[in-house]
Every structure is written in structure tokens, then in C-alpha cells.
Amino acid sequence: MNIIVCIKQVPSTEAAPRPSPRPPFIDTTGLSWVINPFDEYAIEEALRIKERQGKGEVTIITLGPESAREALMGALALGADRALHIIGETHLGVDSYATAYLLCQAIKGRLFAGSGPVTFDLILCGKEAVDDQNGAVGTQLAELLDIPHAAVITRLSVDATGKVVVHRQIEGGTEVLECPLPALFTCQKGLNEPRYPSLPGIMKAKKKPYEVVPATRLAPQEVWGPGARVSVKEVSLLPTRKVGRKLQGGAAEMVEDLVKFIREEVRII
Structure with missing residues (x-):
């Protein structure tokens, strides 16, 4: 089975980024x-499927700057077979649709000219990127490729006939979906435990x-760059929360203090 995994490089969640007035709107110094x-869950699942079947190839694709x-x-070190790097400054007018479009053009075989088109049976993505929490690229990519898809899966199995069964956690239970290949799934925590290189x-x-490959080879500027449908105008930190106030005393006393607080400070009664 040939599997494509789409990944993104993001700032470490251990960092504390600061806003910047210029793109990419965060100060990257020291990040x-x-x-x-x-995406690590997607990589791990792809590698496990390949190892169980004893054949196939895992291709990693990303859109981003040279860094x-x-x-x-890192993905190749984990065990993936080859990588495709679409060079583009993602903060310069690359929204989720543009990202999905560029990935779609790469997957459809516009690249790897020396080794033929990128054939695939399965595409895996993370459910969302932790930096923008958009969560739309995987679904949009599946729609552009016209293949079935399911989001936020926590279990995946493939039988010998090529039928895939996935589980999704929903409110109050688990949803079980079955679909043929090729298909695309976005991966959630709990699907597996990612390995270390x-x-x-x-x-x-x-x-x-x-x-x-440069992004300019794959899509016109009407799709990304100045023509992007969504652009970031500003990034700011959440306002500082005021220190909470704790009511003390008996029930009647606390009710009296609460009413006084609402009347004098909140001023809604």
C-alpha cells in the first residue's frame, strides 16, 4: 500500500511566542x-500499516519555507521512504484552500517527473495544526481529489480486500465508518503512540x-499569495484576566456580598 502523509512544521508548544506587527505576525526569535x-500520529499510523503489510511506500509532503x-x-528518520518539499512562505497569503490546492497538484502527479506520478492508496493528515488550529486542509484536499474522507479518527484498520474501517469519537459514543480506498483520514490523539527516531x-x-519544488510551479498567484481568499491581518495575545474574587462567610452573607458586587462593580442590577 502506498501512503501519503501531509505534515506541517510548527513552533514547539513549549514555547511562548510573542506577537509581531509583520508577517508571520509572531516573533520567531528563539522559537x-x-x-x-x-501529524506525528499520521506518520506513525502510515508506518505501522506498511510494517504490517510488509510492502508499500510512505511519502511525506509538506508546504513551507526552507527551514x-x-x-x-525527521519523518524520513522515523521510517518514511521519500519526501516532497513544496517551498513557499506559508504566512504570505497561503490559506487552507491554497494549501490543499498545492498539495493536490503535487499528489496528482505534477511532480516526481523522474519516477512517475505520486500514486497512492491512502492519505493521512493530522486533525489540525497546533499553531492555527484551522483543521480544514485535510477535508479540502480530499474534496479536491474527489476521494472519501473522515476526520478526527482514533482507530484505523485495513483488510486484504482494501476495505478500511475507522472509528471516530463523538459525543456520547463512537462512530464506526467503512469506506473503500483510496481515501483520506485526519488523525487524532489516541490513534497510536508515535515512535522516536x-x-x-x-x-x-x-x-x-x-x-x-517551488509553489509557483504548482499554482498561479490567483490561488495563493496576493490572491489568497483568507489572510491574517493581526495576531494578539488574549487580554490579561483580572484576579478572581472569593466570597467567604455563611450563605446569606455570601449572597449579600454577591449582590453588592454585581450592583456596584458589574453594574447590571
């Missing part, structure tokens, strides 16, 4: 960058196929 945590190479190399894996990653 460490990692593979999007939800995103580190994320792709080994030293041999890190060394092998340096010799694996790694292809780079």
Missing part, C-alpha cells in the same frame, strides 16, 4: 520548530529521495 504533534526541511528529515534511521534519512 524551536517541530513536526505538528497531530521545514528539518521536519521532513533511531540513530540508524537518522543516518538512513540522509540518503532517501528528497525532492524540492
